[in-house]
Amino acid sequence: MKKSVIVKKIILSVLFILALLLTPLLFMIKTPREKNTSRWSSSIEIKDRTLSPQSNSIGFNIDKAGEYTLYFSMIPEGYDKDSISKVKTPGLGFITTVVVTDSSENVVYSSTQGAIFLDTVIFLQPGDYKVTYYYHSNEDEFYDFASTYICGSKEASQMAKDINFASFIENGTTVFNYEFCCLSKEAGLFFPSIMLSWGMIVGLLGGILVAELFFFGKDGKKYDERQILEQGKAFKLGFFTMFVTVEALIILNLSGIATIADYPVFYQAAIFLGLMTYVIYCIWTESYFAINEKSTRVLIFFAFIAVLNLVIGIVNLIHGQIIVDGRITFRIMNLYCAILFIVIFAVLLLKRIVNSKKSSSDDDDEEDD
Amino acid sequence: MKNLKLKAARAALDLSQQDLADKVGVSRQTINAIEKGDYNPTINLCRAICKELGKTLDEIFWEE
Numbered sequence: 001m002k003k004s005v006i007v008k009k010i011i012l013s014v015l016f017i018l019a020l021l022l023t024p025l026l027f028m029i030k031t032p033r034e035k036n037t038s039r040w041s042s043s044i045e046i047k048d049r050t051l052s053p054q055s056n057s058i059g060f061n062i063d064k065a066g067e068y069t070l071y072f073s074m075i076p077e078g079y080d081k082d083s084i085s086k087v088k089t090p091g092l093g094f095i096t097t098v099v100v101t102d103s104s105e106n107v108v109y110s111s112t113q114g115a116i117f118l119d120t121v122i123f124l125q126p127g128d129y130k131v132t133y134y135y136h137s138n139e140d141e142f143y144d145f146a147s148t149y150i151c152g153s154k155e156a157s158q159m160a161k162d163i164n165f166a167s168f169i170e171n172g173t174t175v176f177n178y179e180f181c182c183l184s185k186e187a188g189l190f191f192p193s194i195m196l197s198w199g200m201i202v203g204l205l206g207g208i209l210v211a212e213l214f215f216f217g218k219d220g221k222k223y224d225e226r227q228i229l230e231q232g233k234a235f236k237l238g239f240f241t242m243f244v245t246v247e248a249l250i251i252l253n254l255s256g257i258a259t260i261a262d263y264p265v266f267y268q269a270a271i272f273l274g275l276m277t278y279v280i281y282c283i284w285t286e287s288y289f290a291i292n293e294k295s296t297r298v299l300i301f302f303a304f305i306a307v308l309n310l311v312i313g314i315v316n317l318i319h320g321q322i323i324v325d326g327r328i329t330f331r332i333m334n335l336y337c338a339i340l341f342i343v344i345f346a347v348l349l350l351k352r353i354v355n356s357k358k359s360s361s362d363d364d365d366e367e368d369d
Numbered sequence: 370m371k372n373l374k375l376k377a378a379r380a381a382l383d384l385s386q387q388d389l390a391d392k393v394g395v396s397r398q399t400i401n402a403i404e405k406g407d408y409n410p411t412i413n414l415c416r417a418i419c420k421e422l423g424k425t426l427d428e429i430f431w432e433e
Contacts, residue, residue, distance in 0.1 A: 224395035226408050286398035291390075 016209045057132035060182050062124045070109065070120050070131075071181045072098050096135055097145060098180075103128045112146070112159070124182075131180050207305075227287035234281035242274030261328035272336050280347050299348055306341035309334045370406045374429050378422045393417040 045052050062068065100109040100122075108129070109122050136142040146156035223231070249266045282288035289295050313335035316322050321331045379389050386404070390397045393414065402408035403418075410418070419426050 224399050225411055225414060226399040226402060227396060286396065286402075289396075291394070291396045 012209055016205055051135045055132055055134045057130055058180065059128060059130045061128050062126050062182070065125050066123070067121050068124050068182050070100065070122060072111070072120075073180070096133055097142075098131065098133055100129055100131045129182075131182075133180075223287065223290050227290075230285040230287035231282055234278045234285070234287070237281050238274040238278030241277040242270050245270035245273050260326070261332075262330055264330045265328050265332055268330070268333060268336060272340050276340055276343055279344050283344070283347050283351055286351075295348060295352070299345065302341050302345045302348070306338050306345055309338035309341065313338050370432070372404050372406055372430070375418070375422075376404045378424050378429060382422060384422075389418070389421060392421045 097110060097112045099107055101107055102125075108124070109120065111120070134145055136145060142159070143153075143156050146159055147153045151159070246267070249270060253266075279288065289298070313322075313332070316331045316334060322329060322335070379386070384392075386400045387397045390400045393400075394417070395414065399408065399410075403410055415426055415430055419429055422429065
């Protein structure tokens with residue numbers, strides 16, 4: 001083994017160990033802030049046309065100025081958040097108003113609806129706030145409230161008319177579950193946990209290191225002119241595949257279909273498709289392996305990666321981590337990887353079979369390795 | 370179009386595709402592609418092949 005190769009391997013190993021040690025430190029510095037400023041959950045009852053309680057409130061604190069997502073949920077028992085938009089306000093028999101006030105009792109946000117399920121983004125300064133749900137069962141109650149807290153008497157009168165209160169449909173006990181939380185913008189971090197981020201980075205670095213040290217970093221590896229030409233064509237094809245897929249995903253996103261999965265799931269799919277196109281084209285044009293490189297070792301390596309990812313993917317699927325609340329999460333990445341490597345493995349095998357058939361039918365004097 | 374002259378010249382020297390590929394520093398598949406007419410080599414590779422086979426460029430790569 002050449003001295004330069006040994007030095008290269010030592011440097012790679014040292015870098016890997018450094019990355020391994022430093023990654024947790026990095027995340028210690030950037031520890032994600034508490035996601036929920038406040039989470040509150042309880043219920044109200046309608047009994048004999050009387051609401052109990054008639055209002056509910058909770059305080060929350062903001063210690064850093066910025067945009068925050070306020071999440072309000074007040075859903076009658078038996079409904080879910082997807083069907084709540086179909087519930088008509090008069091059908092509930094009462095109206096709910098959510099008011100967010102600061103420490104000086106100034107209203108910073110309010111919304112009036114029947115059943116509520118909404119996210120809203122507002123800018124908040126540091127300080128103490130209070131969120132209150134008020135329940136109004138008739139026009140007069142609502143008018144008094146709206147003219148005091150939300151707007152002038154003229155607008156409040158019009159609002160009360162517009163709402164068109166119906167009599168209570170429910171005359172027994174109905175439970176409404178309500179929930180409120182205030183999410184800081186930092187809650188939207190791609191990596192929800194340190195361990196997951198650490199695992200992904202270490203896995204990626206480890207994979208590169210193993211591949212470099214034991215499979216691809218061989219001395220004297222080079223491609224000839226035809227292979228480089230074909231790799232260029234493969235790169236172009238892979239790029240356009242990724243480009244078209246990303247465009248298709250943007251259209252899907254705009255049309256609302258893309259909400260079935262998290263964004264990384266879609267964009268990773270585009271990257272994997274581009275990569276798959278590149279590798280398959282290279283394999284098929286005999287430009288994937290360097291001159292005199294044996295494909296058996298790579299075949300074994302790919303099979304190992306495919307099986308490993310397949311097992312992890314299936315375990316995630318069984319534990320319900322891939323589909324959460326009807327949405328596909330980024331934990332599907334392992335299955336993506338498994339599919340990618342299974343396809344590559346299959347193409348490699350197929351190419352071998354095709355080559356061996358060709359060489360036996362032609363008068364070629366060599367078999368493909 | 371197949372390059373039968375190359376194949377004949379190689380066979381005359383009792384060289385396999387792999388042997389020739391090793392001598393000129395390319396993959397066996399590239400020699401195979403040239404013989405099948407699937408790939409047009411650069412002038413540098415043509416010269417290297419001709420040198421190894423003891424032929425001129427005209428003898429191997431010129432079409433009659």
